[in-house]
Amino acid sequence: MCSGSWSGVDDVVRVALVAAVVALGGCTFWYRPVPVIRAVGRERTAIAGDSFNVHRDARFEIYGPGSRAVFDAYDQMNRTYRTFNRYFGTDAPRLTVVLYPETTKPRDSAAVTVLRARGATVLRFVRPMDASWRERTGEDGHTGSLWPVGPTVGRLLLASIAAPGSAPDTTSLAKLPAWYRSAVMSLVGDGTGLPQDIQFVKENRRDRLFVDQLTAAERPTTADSLLDPYRRNEVRDRDWSFSAQSSAFMQFLLDREGPGTMAMLGYGFLNGETFAQQAARFRVLPQHLMDMDARWLLWIDAQRSVY
Secondary structure, eight states: OOOOOOTTOOHHHHHHHHHHHHHHOOOOOOOOOOOGGGGTTOEEEEETTEEEEEEEOSSEEEEESSHHHHHHHHHHHHHHHHHHHHHHOSOOOOEEEEEEOTTSOSSOOHHHHHHHHTTOOEEEEEOOTTGGGSOOOSGGGOOSOSSOOHHHHHHHHHHHHHSTTSOOOGGGGGGSOHHHHHHHHHHTTTOTTHHHHHHHHHHTGGGOOOHHHHHHOOOOGGGGGGGOGGGTTTSOHHHHHHHHHHHHHHHHHHHHHOTTHHHHHHHHHHTTOOHHHHHTTOSSSOSSHHHHHHHHHHHHHHSOOOO
16 A cells, blocks of 8 residues: 655646556545645736736637636536526537636736737626625535626527627617516526525515516616625615516526526517517416416515515
Protein backbone atom coordinates (compact mmCIF):
# COMPACT_ATOMS: atom_id res chain seq x y z
CA MET A 1 0.00 0.00 0.00
CA CYS A 2 1.18 3.50 -0.72
CA SER A 3 -0.19 6.81 0.50
CA GLY A 4 0.16 10.45 -0.30
CA SER A 5 -1.53 13.80 -0.58
CA TRP A 6 -3.09 15.26 -3.71
CA SER A 7 -3.33 18.79 -2.44
CA GLY A 8 -2.72 21.24 -5.27
CA VAL A 9 -3.09 18.64 -8.02
CA ASP A 10 -5.22 19.80 -10.97
CA ASP A 11 -8.77 18.38 -11.03
CA VAL A 12 -8.38 16.73 -14.43
CA VAL A 13 -5.11 15.09 -13.32
CA ARG A 14 -6.89 13.75 -10.23
CA VAL A 15 -9.47 12.00 -12.35
CA ALA A 16 -6.75 10.39 -14.49
CA LEU A 17 -4.88 9.21 -11.39
CA VAL A 18 -8.04 7.74 -9.88
CA ALA A 19 -8.60 5.75 -13.07
CA ALA A 20 -5.00 4.50 -12.98
CA VAL A 21 -5.24 3.50 -9.32
CA VAL A 22 -8.45 1.58 -9.91
CA ALA A 23 -6.90 -0.19 -12.91
CA LEU A 24 -3.79 -1.19 -10.98
CA GLY A 25 -5.83 -2.21 -7.96
CA GLY A 26 -3.09 -1.88 -5.38
CA CYS A 27 -2.20 1.64 -4.40
CA THR A 28 -4.35 3.71 -2.06
CA PHE A 29 -4.13 7.48 -1.78
CA TRP A 30 -5.49 9.55 1.05
CA TYR A 31 -6.85 12.73 -0.44
CA ARG A 32 -9.69 15.24 -0.34
CA PRO A 33 -11.61 14.76 -3.60
CA VAL A 34 -12.67 17.83 -5.56
CA PRO A 35 -15.50 17.60 -8.14
CA VAL A 36 -14.29 17.89 -11.72
CA ILE A 37 -16.90 20.61 -12.34
CA ARG A 38 -14.86 22.92 -10.12
CA ALA A 39 -12.36 23.18 -12.97
CA VAL A 40 -14.93 25.39 -14.73
CA GLY A 41 -13.63 28.94 -14.99
CA ARG A 42 -10.01 28.30 -14.04
CA GLU A 43 -8.61 28.85 -17.51
CA ARG A 44 -7.20 32.33 -18.18
CA THR A 45 -7.13 34.17 -21.48
CA ALA A 46 -6.40 37.65 -22.82
CA ILE A 47 -8.52 39.57 -25.34
CA ALA A 48 -7.66 43.06 -26.57
CA GLY A 49 -5.38 43.64 -23.60
CA ASP A 50 -7.97 42.52 -21.01
CA SER A 51 -7.42 39.39 -18.94
CA PHE A 52 -10.33 37.06 -18.16
CA ASN A 53 -11.12 33.72 -16.64
CA VAL A 54 -13.01 31.73 -19.24
CA HIS A 55 -15.21 28.69 -19.78
CA ARG A 56 -15.96 27.39 -23.27
CA ASP A 57 -18.18 24.54 -24.37
CA ALA A 58 -20.40 23.68 -27.34
CA ARG A 59 -23.32 25.74 -26.00
CA PHE A 60 -21.77 28.97 -24.75
CA GLU A 61 -18.66 30.86 -23.71
CA ILE A 62 -18.28 32.83 -20.48
CA TYR A 63 -15.59 35.43 -19.78
CA GLY A 64 -15.36 36.90 -16.29
CA PRO A 65 -13.16 38.69 -13.75
CA GLY A 66 -12.41 35.52 -11.76
CA SER A 67 -13.00 31.78 -11.58
CA ARG A 68 -15.86 32.10 -9.08
CA ALA A 69 -17.68 34.61 -11.29
CA VAL A 70 -17.38 32.29 -14.29
CA PHE A 71 -18.50 29.28 -12.26
CA ASP A 72 -21.53 31.15 -10.88
CA ALA A 73 -22.54 32.24 -14.38
CA TYR A 74 -21.96 28.72 -15.71
CA ASP A 75 -24.25 27.35 -13.00
CA GLN A 76 -27.04 29.68 -14.12
CA MET A 77 -26.51 29.31 -17.85
CA ASN A 78 -26.35 25.52 -17.67
CA ARG A 79 -29.77 25.47 -16.03
CA THR A 80 -31.20 28.13 -18.35
CA TYR A 81 -30.12 26.29 -21.50
CA ARG A 82 -31.47 22.97 -20.29
CA THR A 83 -34.80 24.50 -19.27
CA PHE A 84 -35.13 26.36 -22.58
CA ASN A 85 -34.48 23.14 -24.50
CA ARG A 86 -37.06 21.34 -22.40
CA TYR A 87 -39.85 23.86 -22.89
CA PHE A 88 -39.18 24.85 -26.49
CA GLY A 89 -37.91 21.53 -27.84
CA THR A 90 -35.09 23.14 -29.77
CA ASP A 91 -31.41 23.79 -29.21
CA ALA A 92 -30.67 27.25 -27.89
CA PRO A 93 -28.33 29.46 -29.94
CA ARG A 94 -24.71 29.76 -28.90
CA LEU A 95 -23.99 32.85 -26.82
CA THR A 96 -20.85 34.52 -25.54
CA VAL A 97 -21.31 36.23 -22.17
CA VAL A 98 -18.81 38.74 -20.81
CA LEU A 99 -19.19 39.51 -17.10
CA TYR A 100 -18.32 42.87 -15.61
CA PRO A 101 -18.55 44.05 -11.97
CA GLU A 102 -21.01 46.70 -10.80
CA THR A 103 -18.57 49.59 -11.16
CA THR A 104 -18.07 49.10 -14.91
CA LYS A 105 -19.28 51.93 -17.11
CA PRO A 106 -22.19 50.93 -19.39
CA ARG A 107 -20.27 50.81 -22.66
CA ASP A 108 -18.68 48.08 -24.71
CA SER A 109 -15.11 47.19 -23.96
CA ALA A 110 -12.43 46.44 -26.55
CA ALA A 111 -12.77 42.75 -25.66
CA VAL A 112 -16.49 42.76 -26.51
CA THR A 113 -15.74 44.49 -29.81
CA VAL A 114 -13.17 41.83 -30.69
CA LEU A 115 -15.51 38.96 -29.82
CA ARG A 116 -18.29 40.46 -31.93
CA ALA A 117 -15.86 40.91 -34.82
CA ARG A 118 -15.24 37.16 -34.64
CA GLY A 119 -18.93 36.56 -35.30
CA ALA A 120 -20.05 35.80 -31.74
CA THR A 121 -23.43 36.85 -30.35
CA VAL A 122 -22.21 38.69 -27.26
CA LEU A 123 -24.13 39.53 -24.12
CA ARG A 124 -22.33 42.13 -22.05
CA PHE A 125 -23.58 41.58 -18.49
CA VAL A 126 -22.92 44.16 -15.78
CA ARG A 127 -23.76 42.71 -12.38
CA PRO A 128 -26.65 44.40 -10.50
CA MET A 129 -25.57 46.57 -7.58
CA ASP A 130 -27.00 44.37 -4.81
CA ALA A 131 -25.99 40.98 -6.25
CA SER A 132 -22.76 40.73 -4.27
CA TRP A 133 -24.65 41.18 -0.98
CA ARG A 134 -26.56 37.93 -1.26
CA GLU A 135 -25.77 35.16 1.17
CA ARG A 136 -23.88 32.21 -0.23
CA THR A 137 -25.24 28.72 0.33
CA GLY A 138 -24.18 25.26 -0.72
CA GLU A 139 -20.77 23.72 -1.17
CA ASP A 140 -18.03 26.36 -1.09
CA GLY A 141 -20.68 29.07 -1.38
CA HIS A 142 -21.58 28.40 -5.00
CA THR A 143 -25.19 29.36 -5.69
CA GLY A 144 -25.19 30.90 -9.16
CA SER A 145 -27.01 33.95 -7.82
CA LEU A 146 -24.01 36.18 -7.21
CA TRP A 147 -23.78 36.70 -10.96
CA PRO A 148 -27.49 36.42 -11.83
CA VAL A 149 -27.21 36.26 -15.60
CA GLY A 150 -29.91 33.60 -16.08
CA PRO A 151 -33.01 35.82 -16.63
CA THR A 152 -31.14 38.04 -19.10
CA VAL A 153 -29.90 34.97 -20.99
CA GLY A 154 -33.41 33.47 -20.94
CA ARG A 155 -34.79 36.65 -22.53
CA LEU A 156 -32.11 36.56 -25.22
CA LEU A 157 -32.83 32.89 -25.96
CA LEU A 158 -36.51 33.78 -26.26
CA ALA A 159 -35.55 36.32 -28.90
CA SER A 160 -34.07 33.48 -30.94
CA ILE A 161 -37.51 31.97 -31.56
CA ALA A 162 -38.93 35.40 -32.35
CA ALA A 163 -36.40 35.85 -35.16
CA PRO A 164 -35.30 32.35 -36.24
CA GLY A 165 -32.34 31.97 -38.53
CA SER A 166 -30.58 35.11 -37.36
CA ALA A 167 -28.58 36.22 -34.36
CA PRO A 168 -30.89 36.83 -31.36
CA ASP A 169 -32.18 40.40 -31.47
CA THR A 170 -34.30 41.53 -28.54
CA THR A 171 -36.21 44.05 -30.68
CA SER A 172 -38.20 41.09 -32.02
CA LEU A 173 -39.62 40.48 -28.54
CA ALA A 174 -42.22 43.22 -29.05
CA LYS A 175 -44.48 40.61 -30.66
CA LEU A 176 -44.66 38.71 -27.37
CA PRO A 177 -46.89 40.04 -24.53
CA ALA A 178 -45.27 41.43 -21.41
CA TRP A 179 -46.55 38.73 -19.04
CA TYR A 180 -45.13 36.04 -21.33
CA ARG A 181 -41.69 37.67 -21.55
CA SER A 182 -41.67 38.06 -17.77
CA ALA A 183 -42.68 34.44 -17.17
CA VAL A 184 -39.89 33.14 -19.42
CA MET A 185 -37.32 35.30 -17.64
CA SER A 186 -38.45 33.84 -14.31
CA LEU A 187 -39.13 30.19 -15.13
CA VAL A 188 -36.45 29.61 -17.78
CA GLY A 189 -33.87 32.10 -16.53
CA ASP A 190 -34.27 31.54 -12.79
CA GLY A 191 -36.78 28.96 -11.55
CA THR A 192 -35.76 29.17 -7.89
CA GLY A 193 -38.23 31.91 -6.97
CA LEU A 194 -41.46 30.24 -8.12
CA PRO A 195 -42.64 29.20 -4.61
CA GLN A 196 -42.22 32.79 -3.43
CA ASP A 197 -44.10 34.08 -6.48
CA ILE A 198 -47.03 31.77 -5.76
CA GLN A 199 -46.99 32.80 -2.11
CA PHE A 200 -46.98 36.46 -3.14
CA VAL A 201 -50.05 36.01 -5.32
CA LYS A 202 -51.78 34.08 -2.56
CA GLU A 203 -51.16 36.81 0.00
CA ASN A 204 -52.06 39.66 -2.37
CA ARG A 205 -54.96 38.12 -4.22
CA ARG A 206 -57.13 41.22 -3.78
CA ASP A 207 -54.64 43.32 -5.72
CA ARG A 208 -53.95 40.87 -8.52
CA LEU A 209 -54.89 41.31 -12.16
CA PHE A 210 -57.62 39.09 -13.60
CA VAL A 211 -56.47 36.72 -16.33
CA ASP A 212 -57.88 38.89 -19.12
CA GLN A 213 -56.08 41.93 -17.65
CA LEU A 214 -52.77 40.15 -17.04
CA THR A 215 -52.58 38.60 -20.50
CA ALA A 216 -53.53 41.86 -22.27
CA ALA A 217 -51.24 44.18 -20.27
CA GLU A 218 -48.80 46.17 -22.38
CA ARG A 219 -45.29 47.12 -21.31
CA PRO A 220 -42.38 48.19 -23.52
CA THR A 221 -39.62 45.66 -24.05
CA THR A 222 -37.13 48.32 -22.94
CA ALA A 223 -38.55 47.97 -19.41
CA ASP A 224 -38.09 44.17 -19.23
CA SER A 225 -35.13 44.53 -16.88
CA LEU A 226 -37.63 45.70 -14.22
CA LEU A 227 -39.21 42.23 -14.41
CA ASP A 228 -35.94 40.42 -13.68
CA PRO A 229 -36.64 38.39 -10.51
CA TYR A 230 -33.17 39.22 -9.19
CA ARG A 231 -33.89 42.95 -9.27
CA ARG A 232 -37.05 42.99 -7.19
CA ASN A 233 -35.47 44.88 -4.32
CA GLU A 234 -34.75 47.73 -6.75
CA VAL A 235 -38.14 48.09 -8.46
CA ARG A 236 -41.61 49.38 -7.67
CA ASP A 237 -44.18 47.14 -6.00
CA ARG A 238 -46.31 46.96 -9.15
CA ASP A 239 -43.34 45.68 -11.18
CA TRP A 240 -42.66 43.02 -8.55
CA SER A 241 -46.36 42.10 -8.48
CA PHE A 242 -46.60 41.83 -12.27
CA SER A 243 -43.51 39.63 -12.43
CA ALA A 244 -44.75 37.32 -9.65
CA GLN A 245 -48.22 36.99 -11.17
CA SER A 246 -46.76 36.25 -14.60
CA SER A 247 -44.54 33.39 -13.47
CA ALA A 248 -47.23 31.90 -11.20
CA PHE A 249 -49.82 32.01 -13.99
CA MET A 250 -47.45 30.41 -16.48
CA GLN A 251 -46.69 27.59 -14.05
CA PHE A 252 -50.44 27.08 -13.61
CA LEU A 253 -50.78 26.70 -17.39
CA LEU A 254 -47.83 24.30 -17.58
CA ASP A 255 -49.23 22.16 -14.77
CA ARG A 256 -52.63 21.87 -16.40
CA GLU A 257 -51.89 21.89 -20.13
CA GLY A 258 -48.38 20.39 -20.18
CA PRO A 259 -44.79 21.65 -20.63
CA GLY A 260 -45.28 22.23 -24.35
CA THR A 261 -47.70 25.06 -23.55
CA MET A 262 -44.91 27.62 -23.19
CA ALA A 263 -43.66 27.07 -26.73
CA MET A 264 -47.19 26.76 -28.16
CA LEU A 265 -48.15 30.14 -26.72
CA GLY A 266 -44.93 31.78 -27.88
CA TYR A 267 -45.29 30.67 -31.49
CA GLY A 268 -48.98 31.59 -31.39
CA PHE A 269 -48.19 35.13 -30.24
CA LEU A 270 -45.58 35.45 -32.99
CA ASN A 271 -48.26 34.47 -35.51
CA GLY A 272 -50.50 37.27 -34.27
CA GLU A 273 -52.84 35.29 -32.02
CA THR A 274 -54.08 36.62 -28.70
CA PHE A 275 -54.06 34.61 -25.50
CA ALA A 276 -57.86 34.28 -25.62
CA GLN A 277 -57.69 32.82 -29.12
CA GLN A 278 -55.12 30.24 -28.04
CA ALA A 279 -56.97 29.44 -24.82
CA ALA A 280 -59.94 28.38 -26.95
CA ARG A 281 -57.83 25.36 -27.96
CA PHE A 282 -56.89 24.31 -24.42
CA ARG A 283 -57.81 20.73 -23.61
CA VAL A 284 -57.98 20.78 -19.80
CA LEU A 285 -58.57 24.34 -18.63
CA PRO A 286 -61.78 26.33 -19.19
CA GLN A 287 -61.65 28.18 -22.48
CA HIS A 288 -63.49 31.24 -21.16
CA LEU A 289 -61.04 33.56 -19.39
CA MET A 290 -63.28 34.35 -16.42
CA ASP A 291 -63.76 30.64 -15.73
CA MET A 292 -60.02 30.13 -16.14
CA ASP A 293 -59.41 32.92 -13.62
CA ALA A 294 -61.52 31.11 -11.03
CA ARG A 295 -59.62 27.88 -11.69
CA TRP A 296 -56.32 29.72 -11.30
CA LEU A 297 -57.33 30.98 -7.86
CA LEU A 298 -58.23 27.46 -6.79
CA TRP A 299 -54.80 26.28 -7.99
CA ILE A 300 -53.06 29.11 -6.10
CA ASP A 301 -54.90 28.28 -2.86
CA ALA A 302 -54.01 24.59 -3.22
CA GLN A 303 -50.25 25.26 -3.36
CA ARG A 304 -48.32 24.71 -0.16
CA SER A 305 -46.93 27.69 1.69
CA VAL A 306 -43.20 28.28 1.41
CA TYR A 307 -42.99 29.38 5.03
